[in-house]
Amino acid sequence: MRANTRRRLPFALAGLAVSVAVAVPLATAPSASAAEPVTVANHTFENNDTHGWAPRADETVAVSTAVAHSGTGSLLVSGRTRTWEGPTLSVLDTMDKGVRYTLSVWVRVAAGGGSTQARLSVERRTAGTPSYDQVVGNTNVSDGAWVNLQGQYTLAHDVEFLSVYVETASGTASLHIDDFVLSYVPATPIQTDIPSVKDVLASHFPIGAAISVPQTLGEHARLLSKHFNSVTPGNALKWDATEPTEGTFRFADADAMVDFARANGMEVRGHTLVWHNQTPAWVFNDASGAPMTPTAANKALLLSRLDAHIRGVVGHHGADIATWDVVNEVIDENQADGLRRSKWYEIAGLDYIRTAFRVTREVAPGAKLYINDYNTNVPAKRDKLYNLVSQLKAEGVPIDGVGHQMHVNVDWPSVSESEAMIQKFVPLDVDQQVTEMDVSIYTNSGESFPTPPRDRLIRQAYKYRDLFDLYKRYSSELTSVTVWGLADDDTWLDTFPVVRNDAPLLFDEQLQAKPAYWGIVDPTRIEATPTATVPTSPSVVPTTSAPPTTTPPPAGSCQVTYRVVGQWPGGFQGEVRVAPGQALTSWTVGWSFANGQRISQLWSGGYTQSGATVTVTNASWNGSVPANGSVTFGFVASWTGTNAAPASFTVNGAAC
Ligand code: XIL
Secondary structure, X not given: OOOOOOEEOOHHHHOOXXXXXXXXXXXXXXXXXXXXXXXXXXXXXXXXXXXXXEEOOOOEEEEEOOOOOOOOOEEEEEOOOOOOOOEEEEOXXXXXXXXXEEEEEEEEEOOOOOEXXXXXXXXXXXXXXXXXXXXXXXXXXXXXXXXXXXXXXXXXXXXOEEEEEEEEOOOOOOEEEEEEEEEEOOOOOOOOOOOOHHHHOOOOOOEEEEEOHHHHOHHHXXXXXXXXXXXXXXXXXXXXXXXXXXXXXXXXXXXXHHHHHHHOOOEEEEEEEEOOOOOOHHHHEOOOOOEOOOOHHHHHHHHHHHHHHHHHHHHHHHHHOOEEEEEEOOEOOOOOOOEOOOHHHHHHOOHHHHHHHHHHHHHOOOOEEEEEEOOOOOHHHHHHHHHHHHHHHHXXXXXXXXXXXXXXXXXXXOHHHHHHHHHHHHHHOOXXXXXXXXXXXXXXXXXXXXXXXXXXHHHHHHHHHHHHHHHHHOOOOEEEEEEOOOOOOXXXXXXXXXXXXXXXXXXXXXXXXXXXXXXXXXXXXXXXXXXXXXXXXXXXXOOOOOOOOOOOOOOOOOEEEEEEEEEEXXXXXXXXXXXXXXXXXXXXXXXXXXXXXXXXEEEOOEEEEEXXXXXXXXXXXXXXXXXXXXXXXXXXXXXXXXXOOOOOEXXXXXXX
């Protein structure tokens, strides 16, 4: 039940919705356009109305007319005695689980209060246990101007308490807030009539996505389970998430993802047990609480903490997680010995890596244990990693595999450099996986686009095509490929290495297939994929689905081109292009399979199959074909023994 009435946003915010015009051939179902945002709350603090905002503790919250971001009123919080005190609003009856909300509020320090840093957070409680989720991190604010805090939040757990609040990083200055807006964009349904990436790659390797709990809910969950058969919790298995204080383990998020994976028949990659980032400070503090120095006692303490951590985390998950990134990013190619000078290395030398692998093997004897790193295509780094793995394997350290992160971009690296990366490790007799692939649209940290330009998305698609072609050629070496995210609405590259709008994944912000998706699934469709994120002129919408370079057949002759796009044991992907030689307003294409082939999914049309006889009819958007035009549809089917092309076709009942 929602306490507030929903209404359309004021013009400025509604303008954030991306309008979509399709100006390319419709080789697949056109991407649905993004819906307009829906406002759930809009608090202006006019007429002495606090809209239910209250203090978190003993401070005072009241409407003020001293300053206002709009109108004449704002909300003033004064009498703060602790940094976490601030104005708070219950959103328990307002926010639904699994919906991605945008929260926006304007903040200003009260006159004479100078400057500080403010942040916007959500407090949630489940079974009495509170969690604090940051929506907008520390942001400079002062008494001289209004500053906007805006961020996204998805409630991913069942809660009995849920509230949003503003606090400061330090100090207890009085604050004004104004124009709080809570809104969301209704989810666009995913495309159900396109091939599943996991089916297309079925004969090669499992395909994974890095996720957090919100990706296991609603439309995101549908996209995830349709296309992927492996998941990697992107953050939930890191040390700061699993053991934030010594001996206290938290698995709620990881368990939610593992449960989802189990329910959907997916593998789980455990990422990661040892890393120099996202590790709490206590791990590196000595018995007295001071930062460790390299002594024998500190080394023993650190390794015992590592041992206990691995037993806690790996032991908790048991057989549910069969692959672990035991150590992450331990190589520094600029060191003569190739080892990163992390706290781990400083205190424990190489022994932290040896201990981590040995303990993990002991706790999970059946799991595959990986050493994972980025830039493993760069020859200097690749070779240092190779040397380390050879040394450790020679010592008997139980390393099963090398993980190549593959955080790459539209221009880099080349296929040959990536091939050399895989080849290098073949003699070591280790498994290899691509663990964190994404393809940034940016080639340097100085670039920034408000929306991804179409040419970058096309270049990105060819990079996905070329690298996946390489991976497929090496599928005897690669036991899994994972992309670092599900869709462009949630990617770490929006804040790394700088804050900007990146689009590195296979699906766009509305969860629709990008050219990058077709780069993997069917590269002939790359140029023809509608791009929801790039508004273009509708005046050039073509009337057929043929690629623009296709030469039309002579008028009057009907032609069908049948093609096996890819084939694997038991399955294949087919494509049918029909040039009817006369204008049609709807079409039905028929054929008979000679060898028992059976279609399991078909896109850009509807189909029935009765025995050997297949009948395909147009989709709602591609029924009309001009006299010199053509239409193309595709499908995935099973086969055994022989997979011959059909001998003849009919179009609207007549032989073609
Ligand atoms: C990233 C996560 O995606 C972010 O959400 C987090 O803020 C930082 O870490 N290499 C890795 C991953 O091994 O763990 C990183 O994940 C991305 C780079």
